Amino acid sequence: MQKKLSKKQGEGLSLLPYLIALSSGVLMGLTVAPVDAWFLAWIALAPLWVLVITSAKHKNQSPPASPALFWGIGYHGVALFWITGIHPMDWLGVPWWPSLAITLFCWSFISLYGGVFVAIWAAVMARAAKQKPWLRILIGTSIWCGLEALWSAGPLWWSSLAYTQSPHNLIILHLGQLSGTTTITATIVAINGLIAEAWINRQGAKNLSASSAPWRFVNPYLAIATTLLITLHLIGLALYSQPIAQPPAAALKIGVIQGNIPNKIKLTPEGLRRAITGYTNGYLTLVNQGVNAVLTPEGAMPFFQRDLAATPLISAVKEKGVVAWVGAFGERGRSYTNSLFTVIGSGEITSRYDKSKLVPLGEYIPFESILGGIISRLSPLDEHQVPGAANQIFDTPFGRAIVGICYESAFPEQFRRQAGAGGQFILSSSNDAHYSASMPFQHHAQDIMRAIETDRWTARATNTGYSAFVDPHGRTLWISRYNTYETHAETIYRRQTQTFYVRWGDWLTPLLLGLGALAWGCNIFWQNDGNTKLR
Template sequence: MKNLTGWRAAGVAFVAGALAALAMPPLQWLPLAVLGVVVFVWQWDAAPGPRSALWRGWAWGLGHFAVGSYWILDAFFVPPADFAFAGPPIVIGLAAILGFFPGLAGMAAKWAALRWPRLGGRHCRLLLLALAWTAAEWLRGHVFTGYPWNPLGHVWAFATPLLQSASLFGVYGLGLLSFLVLAAPAAGWRASVAALVLVGGAGFGGQLAMAPVNAAEGPLVRIVQPNTPQAEKWIPENRVRHLAKLVEMSRREGFDRLSAVVWPETAPPFIVEPGSPALKVMGTAAPSGGYLLTGAARGTGVRGDGVWNSLLVIDPAGAIVAHYDKVHLVPLGEYIPFHRQLAPIAGFIGRGSFEEGEARMTMDLPGLPSVSPVICYEVIFPAAVTGPGARPRWLLNVTNDAWFGLSSGPYQHLASARMRSIEEGLPMIRAANTGVSAIIDAYGRVLASLDMQQEGIIDHPLPMARAITPYGRWGDWVLLGLFAVVTILLIVSSRFGDAENA
């Protein structure tokens, strides 16, 4: 396998990347992550130069992201499926673009290894590749609006204690350690033993850090999961029935004990504008002295102002007492770039565009701890889920994953939500139209949930926040500190500890 060249080497890399994607939720086949990353290292090691390393790394990434993002296809086939023909080329095109990030990691590491021959030892190569991989993964989460989907650290989502180091240096730092662990067999038995010690120590330390679950903590919150099929949601003649169903589910037994009811993203199947008669109806879903917190398409009632993907806070009188407009919109999914300047083209290729919100925020609502809302895939962005100013006491994620059916997408989305809770040390309430709705505590544990395509409600006390975590306080500056530590290890290994392995 190490002696392959050209298309054969790229083909092996492609298959290895595709298999590694199966280690992500919901399958979590961890041995395939080991196989995939070890083959990545072998293919990189056999590459004669930076250009070859780029090519092999790109092929690995093409396979990895094609499998890891296949779920996007489902959205194109939701009736009326006018643009179903565009789904496959868009998904393959996205994978081709994303493939350049592991490709760049391989190219940069190969250039450094050739430039400084001392870095050629087995353990040095592993440290060097881990640094390059993590830098590329961080770039993937930031450039071109960012797409930090399925970072490597998510391979541990099946074991919550192993995720806890993300509270120190975030999911990218966890990814750096994960690369070292998964790639260790490529560096020999001593590296594998060290990796096992690292995993065991992380698991033991994570278990010690996790507080016992407290069943009765904060105010009582109800999540409503209506399980409304996306193809039926926006049909005009269904709107009254859908709204009535949301209200009925909200007011089921125990309603008088609630402090808040939470509906998913764009739950009302219409644009909510000031003065709309529907607001009075929606207000009946707000408990006495509490609130209805709902995702909604928000309009101002003024022609030409546009529509926002928003989180509305509605009191029992039907008044909107606060709102948050989504800041990080999905390109092509929620907006067409330059849609105002290119209105005829934007109208042809899409179903319309939301306007961009001004800033993330923390809401102070009397009777509830302060909260930072995040809408749909905003939750996948590390260090970008809280508002400015005082730290919130919980996170609220409203989403509509009905677009993606029973694919892996909603489960991977949930894994991102759990990771943000760990990083920030904050609990999260997650309301999804068709699932997965969940109560997540400040350690990323799912305390209660409704699975995909289930209709129902969850009543649960709001979990308590932890003391602010290092990552919650300093964000990716802590990741830079981890980079510095690994770089020092690389220098020491290159000078004293790795000469016999060169």
């Protein structure tokens, strides 16, 4: 009987690290919409840090990478739960059950994929468990930033730790002007690491001598964490407090149209009629309000470029002479692109931007040679969308613009490159119609980060919400309602400033990795040298 009880207790204890890791990962997932508990990001990684270090020091405990996998699944699974909103995909002609299977596959895959990166981080941290706490913090921060940089270089990317602070903590988001999202991610990881080390080394304060009584209950790691958190927020506040120049010569009044056309009917006769009527009437309404240009959402006019000239919207542009940025489809051989076109007063298309970051499974099939057969059995989808070039520029009658189409908002390098090439304002064109409301709000949060990093005004037009205008400090000047037809005009200002991030890119990640590797190598050398002398 006693043996059975001991066995059950052992099993319960063996499950505890996984439950703690999963729970703290879920807490990190609650930092973004729809819960928006952004403050949890400053403590939600600490439990995993403690688990990894303590389990690595005690060989009889579970491998550190295993609970870390659960942490990553908890974080990404909750933060990206909106992916399940693509079901049912009847608007694409996918039957109900195959739609459910595709949806669950997408959600499970991205959650597990995110978990793998956290597991890799934990495996490296386990090797550093016997190093000094300050070195563990440096290594943990640099490895996490390096893994995020690696992940964001691929096609699947969204949930950086940095975006847990958007749109609520605009002050800390201004650190993005220094080295992009890495600066914020590094801050969050370092603070969590200091809190974790405070817990791991909590016995240190108790063992102080009586002569140190006034400091007996002061944990140095917590003190450093508090100082660092306040200091970095003060730096962010200094950047946030910088005045934004608004010279009249740089003013540009832009109107946005939120068409509110569900994807289910978008390509039906009813959907086409609503698109033609809604965007044409919206254009005329905004022109009457004295705008300089009108921005439409991604795929607002579901026509190929060759057919746009015959639409009433282009006829209205010819009649009124006001520029329109029209979301439609371009052609490239036998394939097509998701594009934004500049249509000037004569009806001529003078510039075109092709979406270069496509949504996996939604706009193309990743690893098509492997997954193509599986997907084709589940769905009648026949996608032939191709990405645009990586080095595009988008010139307009008002100067060069920075363009992001939908999913591209998650990739800061897209915006940094265009800002560095002379982009003076941001045009974000999206269609988030097939997801729940939390996804477009997260999308808006991504655009806020891009506005701050590049120091640019942003006009954001979406199909069903949230359309918005954002200033260079990330403040939302106006935001639409959700699932409504709306038009709105706002004055933005063209800017030619270049933040440290725009000029130099993500310099912090290689610096942290270099310092971490150097410090770790030197520490190992000193340890080996000390052991040699003792012999």
